[in-house]
Amino acid sequence: MSEIGWDEFCAWAWAQRHLPHAVDAVHVESRGFLAGDREGGLTCWDLEGTLRWSSDVEQRVDCLVTGLDGDSEMLFITAGLDVLGMSLDDGEVVWRRELEGSSETVLFDSGRDRVVVTSSVYDIEHHT
Numbered sequence: 509m510s511e512i513g514w515d516e517f518c519a520w521a522w523a524q525r526h527l528p529h530a531v532d533a534v535h536v537e538s539r540g541f542l543a544g545d546r547e548g549g550l551t552c553w554d555l556e557g558t559l560r561w562s563s564d565v566e567q568r569v570d571c572l573v574t575g576l577d578g579d580s581e582m583l584f585i586t587a588g589l590d591v592l593g594m595s596l597d598d599g600e601v602v603w604r605r606e607l608e609g610s611s612e613t614v615l616f617d618s619g620r621d622r623v624v625v626t627s628s629v630y631d632i633e634h635h636t
Contacts, residue, residue: 544569575616
């Protein structure tokens with residue numbers, strides 16, 4: 509494998525976007541792509557790379573998935589202890605639920621109109 513320079517890489521990359529914090533989650537869907545960072549920043553661009561919206565969900569974004577909830581295109585995310593349902597059109601938080609432990613994975617089952625989330629609950633005892 510040959511090494512390429514930064515300028516050559518930049519010419520190859522069709523869209524470069526800079527976020528203020530390290531990205532932990534990325535999702536590509538038919539209308540655009542989304543990135544969530546470890547400080548709770550969530551940004552959505554269209555397929556041309558133009559910013560559609562940006563939001564702050566206040567906790568590390570771990571997982572992103574989109575789905576149709578009735579007539580609304582929704583974004584479902586895990587962020588810290590929470591799972592959120594957001595409008596894919598404008599990034600508005602429609603609902604937010606706190607889980608018992610750290611939220612990890614979110615799935616949307618459109619056939620049953622359900623959001624499924626995994627959560628880690630740690631019960632650590634320390635004996636001295």
